[in-house]
């Protein structure tokens with residue numbers, strides 16, 4: 067089959083592509099039904115027609131007949147012309163500013179790719195989004211200086227050049243700086259996409275990974291409400307705006323929390339979807355209409371939907387179109403075709419769109435081809451957008467989505483408007499640049515254009531004064547990011563929340579129990595308690611947190627509208643408007659989004675909070691790794707608690723539940739301090755240090771702790787261990803360390819495997835081997851210190867090389883070193899370079915499976931027997947244990963008949 071254009075189906079057949087019905091077997095009958103409806107509209111009016119239509123739809127349902135189109139309104143603007151408020155701005159000045167912004171954004175990308183080689187960047191996305199942003203900047207987005215407080219705006223990431231262009235006109239970014247778009251090393255430049263880590267005084271929200279912006283913004287809007295309902299901040303007049311792509315809406319994260327936004331009635335939230343109908347490779351929905359699909363989706367989720375499809379110059383056409391020909395023609399046009407219309411000129415559109423029948427042709431008979439070419443889509447018309455945003459602000463009880471139809475590469479002419487490849491376009495030739503200048507009436511000479519010079523109108527020009535006046539009216543420039551909270555919080559002493567852990571005296575307890583108890587105590591702290599945000603994803607009972615339900619309540623914006631089944635119980639399921647726990651249901655992505663909102667509250671609300679999100683470590687880690695990365699970019703401060711962690715500590719749950727890798731993932735997150743503590747007092751010290759670092763010192767770090775659900779004896783805190791606990795390693799017991807014997811071994815272990823190492827030490831004593839046990843609280847912190855020392859030794863090569871902390875500690879000991887954890891071997895391997903003597907690592911490589919803890923530890927070879935045997939073998943290799951005795955040891959330690967296939971191959 068040929069793929070030439072003439073093989074595409076004619077318009078009449080294309081109807082079927084967007085109308086999900088079977089073929090029309092009786093067109094005459096169809097026409098009669100449609101005419102009957104037309105007659106009702108004509109004679110009795112729309113209201114009556116609506117009534118009949120709804121009755122018919124209800125009746126149809128009783129016969130099992132459904133309509134897939136029930137949630138789709140006609141393909142025109144939701145706000146009728148007569149309902150459109152007068153435009154409050156100066157359209158002429160805004161157009162001039164818009165032209166300057168478009169030019170500078172384009173120039174930034176073109177220069178980055180001509181002067182500095184292939185740095186990448188996007189022109190076409192901002193070309194489509196410019197008016198969506200600018201109407202917001204001129205008339206809606208409130209900044210920090212506004213009496214209502216600041217709005218929070220999530221910008222479409224690949225439209226970042228437009229936001230930089232504005233900051234350039236506002237004087238925040240210098241010309242030198244914008245000339246360094248996508249060049250961040252050395253002299254300050256600009257990051258590709260919004261990254262708070264790299265531009266901490268500017269960007270607030272990292273949106274570069276598609277889908278994270280939508281879900282984060284929903285939970286941000288919810289967090290605004292949470293603060294309000296808990297009496298912590300007044301946020302009722304603040305708004306969250308999210309600008310996202312229509313292609314981006316395919317991401318599960320984009321749509322996964324839509325119903326939450328509706329359920330919680332987040333009318334402080336507005337999404338503006340840039341429906342330029344294209345994504346990176348091609349049309350978002352070539353064979354149907356993405357706007358219809360999104361309308362149905364958002365409607366179904368309970369949102370208020372406002373469509374902005376056609377610009378003001380279409381109004382007279384609609385007014386003349388008494389027969390509904392335009393809507394009929396739109397109904398027959400799929401997005402792939404709309405894209406082709408936008409890539410072609412007025413003559414083409416007259417022939418191919420308006421030329422479909424005489425009535426349509428008549429509608430544009432008095433327009434020139436140039437006029438037809440200039441007919442705008444709604445997303446490029448400030449008046450239409452203003453009307454939509456105004457309606458969104460006025461709408462109560464639901465979040466609003468504005469579906470704004472735009473053209474990708476708008477104004478790029480033949481160089482890119484509506485072209486399949488426009489997303490990736492980074493360069494324009496001289497003719498194309500000049501055409502762009504002419505299209506937007508920019509006052510640039512040919513020489514300016516040829517040199518792609520940036521353009522800034524004079525400071526005292528009318529448009530610049532307008533730009534500044536509008537922003538000053540709205541409270542100042544935006545985006546701007548607060549780097550530190552204006553106040554710090556008093557850090558509680560460890561005793562106040564963890565006395566029980568310091569003096570555990572051998573009491574059996576799991577580390578999960580310990581941390582939950584500390585959390586309960588911190589919630590009672592006079593200074594800090596109200597700022598603690600416990601977050602769970604439907605696992606509170608698993609982690610023994612049910613007591614917190616009663617203690618601080620579960621946040622529920624509508625309160626508790628039912629009598630809970632367990633109301634008679636002490637620990638009943640208490641939901642309330644001012645509840646403190648964020649119970650997110652089964653949505654790890656939602657829960658981490660809440661955590662991000664709380665963990666960045668010091669910046670977005672100048673209100674430091676202390677979130678603890680406790681979750682199944684496997685699901686939190688594997689599922690939402692990208693959101694954790696975004697949290698790190700955003701300089702989140704808070705605690706992530708990976709509970710039921712480890713591959714052998716979570717018994718029966720099996721392969722999909724057992725986490726053996728999360729610590730390796732966090733090793734790659736530069737501002738995360740990750741710990742695998744074994745004892746309750748270790749947790750107490752780490753939590754206290756975390757609070758100090760994040761809330762008092764205001765360092766942009768967050769803490770990850772793995773905790774387990776295995777009960778074992780918790781010792782009281784020995785003296786002098788604080789530094790070691792925090793830096794990553796300390797010696798637990800030294801009773802046998804100084805033994806005169808040659809057979810001395812060092813056993814390093816973390817978390818739930820530490821008690822196994824302690825048992826191994828006892829086993830080794832049977833063989834005359836002195837074993838010294840070390841608790842490794844953080845392999846990753848040790849490695850960071852090690853690589854830092856190693857690097858410093860190369861920088862200050864003339865000086866004595868600094869010794870990594872782990873090397874210092876182990877230097878005083880003797881014998882081979884055996885390390886074990888409940889994670890992959892790669893975790894203890896992180897420190898191999900800094901371990902002074904022979905080093906053997908044990909870990910849980912492979913798929914988990916269901917069994918008892920003992921069975922699993924035997925299988926993965928991280929139990930006391932395996933550790934003890936590894937120690938004996940290492941000693942034998944060193945000549946410190948007789949080789950001949952290994953066979954007897956293997957028998958004693960159940961090592962004699964191991965399966966030759968390793969666990970990771972089974």
Ligand SMILES: Cc1ncc(C[n+]2csc(CCOP(=O)(O)OP(=O)(O)O)c2C)c(N)n1
Pocket residue numbers: 190191194224274275276277310311312313314315340342344345346350474489
């Ligand atoms: C998770 C993720 N996947 C892929 C990309 C690469 N990417 C960047 S922009 C883009 C297309 C965006 O299309 P759309 O959302 O429609 O925005 P438009 O530029 O058309 O306005 C893609 C695939 C990304 N940034 N994030």
